[in-house]
Amino acid sequence: MDYLDIAAARQSCRAYNRLRPVEDEKLGKILEAFRLSPSACNAQPYHLTVVRGEKNQAVAKACMGMGMNRFAADAPVLLVLSEDNYNKTAALGSKVKGNDYRSIDIGIAAAQICAEATSLGLSTCILGWFDDDKLRALLGLDKPVRLVITLGYAADGDKLREKKRKDMDTLVSFIK
Amino acid sequence: MDYLDIAAARQSCRAYNRLRPVEDEKLGKILEAFRLSPSACNAQPYHLTVVRGEKNQAVAKACMGMGMNRFAADAPVLLVLSEDNYNKTAALGSKVKGNDYRSIDIGIAAAQICAEATSLGLSTCILGWFDDDKLRALLGLDKPVRLVITLGYAADGDKLREKKRKDMDTLVSFIK
Numbered sequence: 593m594d595y596l597d598i599a600a601a602r603q604s605c606r607a608y609n610r611l612r613p614v615e616d617e618k619l620g621k622i623l624e625a626f627r628l629s630p631s632a633c634n635a636q637p638y639h640l641t642v643v644r645g646e647k648n649q650a651v652a653k654a655c656m657g658m659g660m661n662r663f664a665a666d667a668p669v670l671l672v673l674s675e676d677n678y679n680k681t682a683a684l685g686s687k688v689k690g691n692d693y694r695s696i697d698i699g700i701a702a703a704q705i706c707a708e709a710t711s712l713g714l715s716t717c718i719l720g721w722f723d724d725d726k727l728r729a730l731l732g733l734d735k736p737v738r739l740v741i742t743l744g745y746a747a748d749g750d751k752l753r754e755k756k757r758k759d760m761d762t763l764v765s766f767i768k
Numbered sequence: 769m770d771y772l773d774i775a776a777a778r779q780s781c782r783a784y785n786r787l788r789p790v791e792d793e794k795l796g797k798i799l800e801a802f803r804l805s806p807s808a809c810n811a812q813p814y815h816l817t818v819v820r821g822e823k824n825q826a827v828a829k830a831c832m833g834m835g836m837n838r839f840a841a842d843a844p845v846l847l848v849l850s851e852d853n854y855n856k857t858a859a860l861g862s863k864v865k866g867n868d869y870r871s872i873d874i875g876i877a878a879a880q881i882c883a884e885a886t887s888l889g890l891s892t893c894i895l896g897w898f899d900d901d902k903l904r905a906l907l908g909l910d911k912p913v914r915l916v917i918t919l920g921y922a923a924d925g926d927k928l929r930e931k932k933r934k935d936m937d938t939l940v941s942f943i944k
Binding site: 696712757 | 769770771772773774775776778779780797799800801802803804805806808810812814815816817818819820821822823861865867868869871872873874875876877878879880882883884886887888894896897898900907914915931932933934936939940941942943944
């Protein structure tokens with residue numbers, strides 16, 4: 593098993609099959625991949641709210657400012673990733689080192705969610721553009737939302753695109 | 769291929785076999801998994817410095833404040849993940865939404881590095897405790913270091929430990 597195949601297959605999906613739900617068993621595995629995420633001092637400073645059903649449209653709408661993310665309304669599952677408290681060790685380390693470990697941890701958790709979804713044949717898009725106040729009111733959250741991940745099966749015809757990335761020489765340097 | 773197997777197998781490794789180097793081919797695949805990471809507005813706001821050889825000891829030492837991370841000296845490869853500039857879209861979005869996309873992107877990239885390493889039989893530890901000034905001086909970096917990832921083969925006897933995580937009911941809630 594080579595994770596590189598997952599990394600190559602995973603892409604932002606902006607066209608979902610709204611008629612094909614996500615199976616409970618697959619969703620359970622995705623949530624377990626999220627739960628197993630490593631985090632600074634094992635603080636796990638995040639919470640995931642799984643939205644599927646009546647509230648989807650309102651949550652999707654809260655991600656649609658300035659004409660963006662309209663496709664979110666077709667995703668059968670919306671995963672809302674919000675902050676939670678650090679533990680004492682992580683809070684102290686973050687303060688001493690001036691490093692925002694929590695945001696990094698939230699990125700790691702999002703990557704684990706997307707990787708597991710991809711390996712199960714599902715598609716995702718990570719949204720950073722949403723109305724935090726509206727989402728928190730809708731979902732009863734008392735801490736900031738940091739990401740919303742759309743989850744579902746891609747619509748027919750959604751093909752693998754070539755990834756546009758910086759060259760290796762730009763992104764990586766070697767010290768001997 | 770189920771990513772969940774990788775997520776379950778990956779753990780922080782704090783004991784490396786210092787006599788067993790990381791093969792170039794495997795390192796290349798890990799760097800490609802890093803390069804393929806998704807990021808907000810595809811800004812790829814990070815740079816990876818691969819340290820292996822003479823400078824390892826000095827870099828490892830810069831991660832050892834207050835008695836921590838001594839094992840870093842035995843890791844044959846140290847991956848230093850630092851910030852790079854946003855593109856204009858990501859910079860604007862981050863400012864408008866007050867969301868630190870770059871830190872999240874750095875977390876995603878770290879997760880992709882560790883997942884590929886795990887799938888190749890290598891071990892990693894993500895270090896957030898280091899002397900940023902020293903590292904930047906040693907490596908000639910003009911932007912903040914956010915993470916250092918140790919990479920190598922685990923020492924004999926390094927077994928899979930049970931992961932301690934919050935319960936699913938604490939980490940996840942469902943809205944219908």
